[in-house]
Amino acid sequence: MANYDIVIVGASTTGCWFAEKMASNGFRVLVLEKELPENVSRAYDIFHMSEPEMNRFDLPIPDEDSPLREFSFNGSPMCSPYGTYRKKAGKSKIIGLHKHDYIMFMADRAKEKGTEFVYGAPFVDLIFNDKGAVVGAKYETKEGIKEVYSKLVADCSGIPSVARRKLPDTSYVENFKLDPVAILYVILYYFEYADKSINPRELDSFFMQYKSWAAPAGEGYDGLFGIGGCFSYEYAEEVYNTQFMKNVTFPEHTVKKVEKGMTPYHRSVYSFVEDGFIVMGDAAFLTKPTCGEGCTSSLVQGEIAVDVITKLLNKGEALTRKNMWSINKRYMVAQGKEFDSMRPLLMGLIKMNSDEAEYLFANDVIFSDKILGGMDDGLNLTTADIIDMVKGIIKGVVKKKISTVSIASLLKGLRQSDAVTKLYDAYPESVSGYLEWKEKADALWDEIGTLADTCDPEIMKKLGIQ
């Protein structure tokens, strides 16, 4: 017998949001969180969400004087590898918030709607019935292991994916552990500039080639510099010291504070749903391919899940893989196709060396105000844009500014991007076509590889990475 309609594992942004929505719709919801309330999401302090996305997902925007909010700014420009060219970024207003505090605020909203939370209660296992459907979860307490039964278990546990990983190998939801090649290890350096006349806001920028950005840091600091790398924090630190600081002239500064955290850099899992089970958020790898942010992009799938699951529960229908399958199809069309087709293209771009990328910035090829300025609404390229890009690239080759090896990897990225779009457009409408589709998708992703394939061999050798 189910004690709850839904048990959610993980009380961070995805878990609290889903809990609030499902409790608002009248369902009995329990959230299990391994940390005590004061320790939830403490790896880093400030996070950002754009104003339009917060409005879309009904995430209240705190007033300017609220302790939850630190600052707001308009999207940062994209900078060339030597910092010479700055191209327009998205136009949206970005809100900087204190992450732990905002999550506790989200949890309070979910509680007001009737959600129950158990903190300091790590999930340990799924409970299955004799047909193999998930019917509940086991979790640890000071008094020992407890069991809770529900119609659905939602894994919102982030990268550890603690519940997804307990599914059997025969499950349609993949149960693999995320490898360090598919994780961005992010270091945040909080700066104080020696020259107090510097306007830190004029330094806000994205540097795609180094997977890094300079942004506002909040009270007490002049700026924040974030950098991400595959494999380890040491890899990211090496890129910062040996490439970024060498190539880009940054004002004299002192590092006042360092924070570290991980974000997935992987295609989404192919299927989110099983009998009595759904995986969401970072546990399903729904982060933006351009920057690794995932708080609002996760909610695109969340919104679809709320719609489908609410309708099923209201009709008294079981939350089976078959009945919930439309969540997969609708997500792939709404966001999955766009995000995952961008990955091979970005890998092709990142593989270019700094001189080549600088040439593209200088000549408005790919890195143009028009293309980068429209990124808010996704990478919507017209045929004319693509023809302009190809012309610009050919010109670069003729002028010997772009090597044929880089062209080959860019073209490969474009071809693979197109292949992902077509395959994801053909995502099966029902469970029956899934295994055949998965076989094709596995072969394509084997060919595409991972972001780690773009890593610097010199740094890898120095750090002893095989």
Ligand SMILES: Cc1cc2nc3c(=O)[nH]c(=O)nc-3n(C[C@H](O)[C@H](O)[C@H](O)COP(=O)(O)OP(=O)(O)OC[C@H]3O[C@@H](n4cnc5c(N)ncnc54)[C@H](O)[C@@H]3O)c2cc1C
């Ligand atoms: C340095 C850095 C900066 C970032 N900045 C931004 C940003 O500005 N904007 C943005 O949108 N994204 C940002 N991201 C990405 C963002 O942090 C994630 O996409 C987002 O937190 C994912 O939320 P989630 O709820 O899915 O998972 P998580 O935030 O990882 O939460 C998982 C929860 O599950 C709990 N849990 C884990 N194991 C168990 C268990 N066994 N039992 C019970 N509970 C468990 C954890 O304690 C945690 O509370 C950043 C990431 C990093 C590393």
